[in-house]
Amino acid sequence: MLFEETIAKIGELDKEAQARARRRQDALIKPMGSLGMLEDVAIKIAGITGETMPWLEKKAVITMAGDHGIAREGVSAASQEVTPQMVRGFLNGGAAINVLTRHAGARVVCVDMGMAKVVDDPRLVVRRIGPGTNNIAEGPAMTREQARAAVEAGIEIATEEIRGGTQLLATGDMGIGNTTPSTAILAAFTGFPVPLLTGKGTGLNPEGVQRKAQLIEKALAVNTPDPRDGLDVLAKVGGFEIGGLAGVILGAAASRVPVVIDGFISGAAAMIARSLAPRAVDYMIASHLSEEPGHRIMLTWLGVEPMLHMRMRLGEGTGAALAFTIIDAALKIVREMATFEEAGVSDEGLH
Numbered sequence: 646m647l648f649e650e651t652i653a654k655i656g657e658l659d660k661e662a663q664a665r666a667r668r669r670q671d672a673l674i675k676p677m678g679s680l681g682m683l684e685d686v687a688i689k690i691a692g693i694t695g696e697t698m699p700w701l702e703k704k705a706v707i708t709m710a711g712d713h714g715i716a717r718e719g720v721s722a723a724s725q726e727v728t729p730q731m732v733r734g735f736l737n738g739g740a741a742i743n744v745l746t747r748h749a750g751a752r753v754v755c756v757d758m759g760m761a762k763v764v765d766d767p768r769l770v771v772r773r774i775g776p777g778t779n780n781i782a783e784g785p786a787m788t789r790e791q792a793r794a795a796v797e798a799g800i801e802i803a804t805e806e807i808r809g810g811t812q813l814l815a816t817g818d819m820g821i822g823n824t825t826p827s828t829a830i831l832a833a834f835t836g837f838p839v840p841l842l843t844g845k846g847t848g849l850n851p852e853g854v855q856r857k858a859q860l861i862e863k864a865l866a867v868n869t870p871d872p873r874d875g876l877d878v879l880a881k882v883g884g885f886e887i888g889g890l891a892g893v894i895l896g897a898a899a900s901r902v903p904v905v906i907d908g909f910i911s912g913a914a915a916m917i918a919r920s921l922a923p924r925a926v927d928y929m930i931a932s933h934l935s936e937e938p939g940h941r942i943m944l945t946w947l948g949v950e951p952m953l954h955m956r957m958r959l960g961e962g963t964g965a966a967l968a969f970t971i972i973d974a975a976l977k978i979v980r981e982m983a984t985f986e987e988a989g990v991s992d993e994g995l996h
């Protein structure tokens with residue numbers, strides 16, 4: 646019942662808190678709206694938390710790993726071995742996500758949602774749904790029960806984090822081949838032509854990208870995912886880490902905790918979350934615009950605007966960790982700037 650209960654618990658934003666936060670922004674010594682998205686994000690967080698001047702001290706990126714049967718078809722420039730190898734890298738603290746979370750004063754929680762190989766390390770959170778998904782070019786990635794179990798694992802992980810005091814969550818991923826299911830999810834929900842949405846991922850050449858697009862078209866034709874049914878899309882053309890991340894988003898939203906969405910794979914998870922619970926988008930903050938060509942369409946469909954344009958395409962939660970520092974700045978503005986009244990600055994003509 647965790648799945649249904651969590652979805653039912655996702656409430657509306659606190660409109661009064663948002664109105665108070667708006668008034669506070671307009672009282673600060675600057676022309677109204679002149680801090681752009683710094684203002685928007687602070688107001689959104691007020692609506693999520695119910696606080697006019699929130700401060701989110703404890704932050705964590707949940708980086709979920711999984712493998713993909715379709716990787717056998719050569720859809721990635723990298724080999725599948727890299728998934729567990731990078732997970733070891735995360736646990737040992739030497740990956741980009743470790744550097745950027747340290748920079749942001751945040752933690753990384755690394756989760757095995759279903760890699761082909763087992764990584765034996767007590768620092769790894771293990772919620773394996775299976776040893777990688779099935780090849781989506783031949784049939785469904787997983788069963789509907791597995792899709793549901795993946796989402797529920799994500800809900801549980803988010804809820805445990807929040808219980809432990811985490812106030813700001815983010816999604817991150819690791820999985821060789823996972824831009825392929827993410828593109829299939831995007832195509833399933835939007836109906837856009839697959840070649841328009843398909844990108845190089847880790848670094849495919851143009852012929853490789855073309856083959857990848859053909860395999861995605863095949864996966865959609867073989868599986869016919871129902872875009873009105875998020876669990877069906879996840880089960881047929883998704884991935885274990887994508888399902889887990891959709892659960893993290895739903896769990897955060899149900900607990901009124903903001904969740905920062907990383908790049909293309911996290912975006913696919915956000916599409917699944919929105920399809921299961923439309924209100925979940927109110928709790929999402931889009932970190933950056935990925936280099937994957939479909940990402941802009943994905944974010945438009947979600948109705949969220951990315952904060953950063955950094956030409957990043959790494960995943961892991963790196964864009965989200967960077968966005969943490971911007972969110973900190975946005976919340977400091979609200980708390981530390983003087984008002985027109987306090988500073989004795991004239992607001993004539995400005996309001």
Ligand SMILES: O=C(O)c1ccc[n+]([C@@H]2O[C@H](COP(=O)([O-])O)[C@@H](O)[C@H]2O)c1
Nearest residue numbers: 721820822823824846847908909935960
């Ligand atoms: O987050 C993104 O926008 C992003 C874009 C391209 C690639 N990635 C990362 O690269 C891997 C997937 O790329 P690929 O080519 O193996 O499908 C996976 O580990 C992702 O975290 C991530």
Ligand SMILES: Cc1cc2nc[nH]c2cc1C
Nearest residue numbers: 723727731847959960961
């Ligand atoms: C080295 C490497 C690091 C990654 N981090 C996320 N996806 C990745 C893919 C590769 C290939």
